[in-house]
Amino acid sequence: MQAKAEDFFFSGLNQAGDTNNDVKSNVTTVNVDQIPGLNTMGISLVRIDYAPYGKNPPHTHPRATEILVLLEGTLYVGFVSSNQDNNRLFAKMLYPGDVFVFPIGMIHFQVNMGKTPAVAFAGLSSQNAGVITIADTVFGSTPPINPEILAQAFKLDVNVVKDLEAKFKN
Structure with a gap:
């Protein structure tokens, strides 16, 4: 009504x-x-x-x-x-x-x-x-996912992951 x-x-x-x-x-x-x-x-x-x-x-x-x-x-x-x-x-x-x-x-x-x-x-x-949104979620979470976990998951150097996290940081 x-x-x-x-x-x-x-x-x-x-x-x-x-x-x-x-x-x-x-x-x-x-x-x-x-x-x-x-x-x-x-x-x-x-x-x-x-x-x-x-x-x-x-x-x-x-x-x-x-x-x-x-x-x-x-x-x-x-x-x-x-x-x-x-x-x-x-x-x-x-x-x-x-x-x-x-x-x-x-x-x-x-x-x-x-x-x-x-x-x-x-x-x-x-x-x-x-x-x-995949990249935003994975690399821009708050707090960030441990870079070593993501480095292993994506087969990347941990410094590359840290750089990606910095780019997606809120």
Whole structure:
């Protein structure tokens, strides 16, 4: 009885997001935080803007499958399957009107391969899909993961890990 139209409304996905950042992309999220009426509905939406050669770095959504449609530009997209499947890469070059699905929990990415901006919209099968950006999470945790553990896990020199942690420090 207390719900109102505004609880089911969001305005602004016609506006490009600011891609002036390290990855040259911007994700505008429309989930239960922006539209309270999405609570328990199991869906959300994002607009992703990519500057030329911008990327949405390797990440995962722990609570959702994602279906992406490219509206403008050219994207190279893909996901990596699980260890049990030999970590296979499933990747495609997308052109306007193409659709690609990223299964729930799979590490995936998108890269604008063109000299012009790209725009995509993606639906997610959760009102709060969550996002875990791999490099930020591993090398930018607070407090940091012991560099010796990461050096062993990634087969890197411990000084390389320390350098990476310094770059991702909040």
